Amino acid sequence: DAGVIQSPRHEVTEMGQEVTLRCKPISGHNSLFWYRQTMMRGLELLIYFNNNVPIDDSGMPEDRFSAKMPNASFSTLKIQPSEPRDSAVYFCASRLDRRYQPQHFGDGTRLSIL
Amino acid sequence: QKEVEQNSGPLSVPEGAIASLNCTYSDRGSQSFFWYRQYSGKSPELIMFIYSNGDKEDGRFTAQLNKASQYVSLLIRDSQPSDSATYLCAVDGGSQGNLIFGKGTKLSVKP
Numbered sequence A: 001d002a003g004v005i006q007s008p009r010h011e012v013t014e015m016g017q018e019v020t021l022r023c024k025p026i027s028g029h030n031s032l033f034w035y036r037q038t039m040m041r042g043l044e045l046l047i048y049f050n051n052n053v054p055i056d057d058s059g060m061p062e063d064r065f066s067a068k069m070p071n072a073s074f075s076t077l078k079i080q081p082s083e084p085r086d087s088a089v090y091f092c093a094s095r096l097d098r099r100y101q102p103q104h105f106g107d108g109t110r111l112s113i114l
Numbered sequence B: 001q002k003e004v005e006q007n008s009g010p011l012s013v014p015e016g017a018i019a020s021l022n023c024t025y026s027d028r029g030s031q032s033f034f035w036y037r038q039y040s041g042k043s044p045e046l047i048m049f050i051y052s053n054g055d056k057e058d059g060r061f062t063a064q065l066n067k068a069s070q071y072v073s074l075l076i077r078d079s080q081p082s083d084s085a086t087y088l089c090a091v092d093g094g095s096q097g098n099l100i101f102g103k104g105t106k107l108s109v110k111p
Helices: none
Strands: A005-007 A010-013 A019-024 A031-038 A042-050 A053-056 A065-071 A074-079 A088-095 A109-113 B004-006 B011-014 B019-025 B033-038 B045-050 B054-058 B061-066 B071-076 B085-092 B099-101 B105-110
Touching (some): A005 A088, A010 A019, A031 A074, A042 A065, A042 A074, A042 B099, A053 A065, A074 A088, B004 B085, B011 B019, B019 B085, B019 B105, B033 B061, B033 B071, B045 B061, B071 B085
Parallel strands (some): A010 A109, B011 B105
Antiparallel strands (some): A005 A019, A019 A074, A031 A042, A031 A088, A042 A053, A065 A074, B004 B019, B019 B071, B033 B045, B033 B085, B054 B061, B061 B071, B085 B099, B085 B105
């Protein structure tokens, strides 16, 4: 079975540019999560969706970050404008919304803002 | 603010020994608990989950849960160098499947 698919795997761009990260959840999973991981702060939840509806975006750092889930098989995380402090690994995870079901992670996008 | 605390390590054990990883959590209402392993440069990978008090065993791994003490642990028996990784403890956030992650414990198994 295909796991969570993220693209791109690596992104290097200059400060001020728009960055779009993409995620395809596991088929049949109806919850999707975006995380950011840094050495200093560990794994931080940015936003999560249930049945394509954003449930909690309190982890989104600021208005420069936005996320959408137009359908059950696709989500985007956008940063505009990007800043060097946004450099991190961004993970997408999906889950079947049943009791005790775990989250499954994609391979992540390593983002570097110069 | 719900919190999950782990000793950051590094925890160093010799090959063949038992590695013991610990985690405490703040929310008494939490019902499910997960251990993820993360190799350097890779994504977190689920290795164990537990939701009942007591022990749950899977091969060389044993998860232990004590809800009264708000304590979860992971034991790795017969540790191998390939077990060297960061282990993340995660606790359900109470609604719709979100998880609260600890910062992880880095384990190093020396040959």
